[in-house]
Amino acid sequence: MRARIYQPARTAMQSGTAKTRNWVLEFVNETAREVDPLMGWTSSADTQAQVKLTFDSKEAALDYAKDKGIVAVVTDPKKRKPVIRLGGYGENFATNRRGVWTH
Numbered sequence: 001m002r003a004r005i006y007q008p009a010r011t012a013m014q015s016g017t018a019k020t021r022n023w024v025l026e027f028v029n030e031t032a033r034e035v036d037p038l039m040g041w042t043s044s045a046d047t048q049a050q051v052k053l054t055f056d057s058k059e060a061a062l063d064y065a066k067d068k069g070i071v072a073v074v075t076d077p078k079k080r081k082p083v084i085r086l087g088g089y090g091e092n093f094a095t096n097r098r099g100v101w102t103h
Contacts, residue, residue, distance in 0.1 A: 001027060001030075001048065001069075001070050001071065002027070002028045002030075002070070002071045002072075002073075003025050003026060003027045003028060003065060003070050003071070003072045003073075004025075004026055004028060004072065004073045004074075004075060005023060005024070005025050005026075005058065005061045005062065005065065005072050005073070005074045005075070006023070006024055006026070006074070006075040006077070007020065007021075007022070007023050007024070007058075007076075007077040008020055008022075008024055009077065022054045022055060022056060023054070023055045023056070023057060023058050023060070023061045024052055024053070024054055024055075024061075025052070025053040025054075025055065025061045025064065025065060025070075025072065026051075026052050026053075027048040027049055027051050027070075028049070029044060029046055029049045030046050030048070030049075031044055031045055031046045032044075058074065062074070
C-alpha cells in the first residue's frame with residue numbers, strides 16, 4: 001500500500017487557519033477510476049482510496065505508516081507569512097488618512 005502524508009491548506013473561502021494544523025494520511029488509488037455509463041459517476045473498486053486518517057503531528061503519521069507497513073511520501077507545507085495590518089479593519093475608516101478616500 002502507498003499513501004501520502006500532508007498538511008491540508010486552507011480553502012479559498014477561508015481566511016483563518018481552521019483544519020490546517022493536523023496532518024492527513026491519505027491512501028493512493030491502486031486501480032484506475034471507471035465512469036458509470038448510466039449515471040456518469042466515477043467509481044473505483046479500491047476502498048482504501050476513501051480512507052483519510054488525521055494525526056496531530058507529522059511524526060505520529062509517520063509512526064503509524066511504519067507500524068502498518070505503509071510506504072508513505074511526505075509533502076511538507078509551504079508556510080505563508082500572516083497578513084496583519086497595524087490598524088486592522090478600523091484603519092479603513094480612520095479620520096487621519098493620508099490619501100484621498102473616495103468611492
